[in-house]
Amino acid sequence: MNKTLTSSSANNLSLSALSSPWLFFALVLGWSWLFWVPAAVLKISVETAPGAVLGLMGLLGPMLGGILFTYLTHEKEGRRDYWQRVVDMKRIGTRWYLVIFLFVPILMGVTALFDILAGEPLDTFREVFAPLLTRPLALIPMVLSIFFIGPFPEELGWRGYVLDRLQARWNALTSSLILGVVWAIWHLPLFFIKDTFQYNQGAWTVWFWQFFVAIIPLAVVFTWVYNNTQRSTLAIILFHFLVNFTDELLNLTGRTNTISTLLWIVAAVVITLRWGSATFTGKPLPCPTWLGWFVEMDNPFTKTNQASIIVQRLNLQAGMKVLDFGCGPGRVTIPLAKQVGPQGEVLAVDIQPGMLHRTQEKAQVVGLHNIKYLQAAAGESKLGQCQFDRAVLVTVLGEIPDPQGALAELFGALKPGGVLSVTEVIFDPHFQKREKVLRLANAVGFKEQDFFGHRFAYTLNLEKSVNI
DSSP states (O other), X not given: OOHXXXXXXHHHHHHXXXXXXXXXXXXXXXXXXXXXXXXXXXXXXXXXXXXXXXXXXXXXXXXXXXXXXXXXXXXXXXXXXXXXXXXXXXXXXXXXXXXXXXXXXXXXXXXXXXXHHTTOOTHHHHHHHHHHXXXXXXXXXXXXXXXXXXXXXXXXXXXXXXXXXXXXXXOHHHHHHHHHHHHHHHHGGGGGSTTSHHHHHOTTSHXXXXXXXXXXXXXXXXXXXHHTTTSOHHHHHHHHHHHHHHHHHHXXXXXXHHHHHHHHHHHHHHHHHHHOTTTSSSSOOSSOXXXXXXXXXXXXXXXXXXXXXXXXXXXXXXXXXXXXXXXXXXXXXXXXXXXXXXXXXXXXXXXXXXXXXXXXXXXXXXXXXOEEEEEOOTTSOXXXXXXEEEEEEESOGGGSXXXXXXXXXXXXXXXXXXXXXXXXXXXXXXXXXXXXXXXXXXXXXXXXXXXXXXXXXXXXXXXXXXXX
């Protein structure tokens, strides 16, 4: 046995184990509480130099954890993606910039209005805004303080790293609930450290309990924003900042805190019902990530859908560039990458970051470095033109809202003479008949090259003419 390969495989297995979100949570809680618990026990105020240092060191926990685990569990491309999501403004569309900058001010504005209608004097709010209106420059240190003590260091870990790991195992709602609970627990020592914001609200008070209730739906809304902005960490940093900033300005009474908590719960429920608990995007989820194990296995009842057979029918050559569209947990991606060799390349595309993470972990275990990963849905025009020698759609076409549009996009992505391989089996709930697939494919320019199997389980190879 090749000792180098064995050593590499063992190393990649250990890296895969490091990707567990529970290990991240343990490290972050351990790091932060290492500094916060002594500050609370010794009654050190954060307004003193020692207290400020302890408080700041604890706040760095999520950020340090996010960066550390990114570099431990990702290779060069994954590390680059981590930092790009922090600075790339183009990931956030115009509509989502409006959501980020208007959602929280509107929610908190409604909260303040309800409080005033319930009898709270308008002077309560005027006293906060009057000094800021007369001395607007006073906002600058307030903005910087809120931004760098909370949103920035926290989101490099919570959403920047571990949310993807959670969604690799559970749907968006379950992932949000888990993260929300851990996020709330992480804050607990701050209620016992003198002169923190949380300490001044009081431990074991109504505000204390409402904080731990509100942070759960807040995590749901954060995931909603994150999943709809192409996993933008920058979007979440900005949204988190707006939450903290408007909270400072408008969450001034016990009643506003109660009302805002109820409104966050309503928002989370509406998001779940309107956009779906699977991804919070409103897009169909072909196979939930938590069921990925089910589609990782070859179907024992038909050889047509077996990964080795699909790859064999592609007539692959070393050095080819292949697109696995709707790759799922990488059942076909891995043998494709092995077949094209180190000089070739496979692009694994899936709508779910969790599926891409599973594929990446598998690739690391077997020591494959010729796979790239792209989170995208059909119709997003992210595949480029004339890029690939082969493309595969394995029981995916029926799950795409616009199948003809998807075939047109794949037609454009293939090089002249390239082949799209479509595999369908009757056991799939979104099974597509050969006649329909061929009709849609012909409409966008494909010609039938080969057909394998029978009407209930088949692979249809479609060629893009060299004369295109």
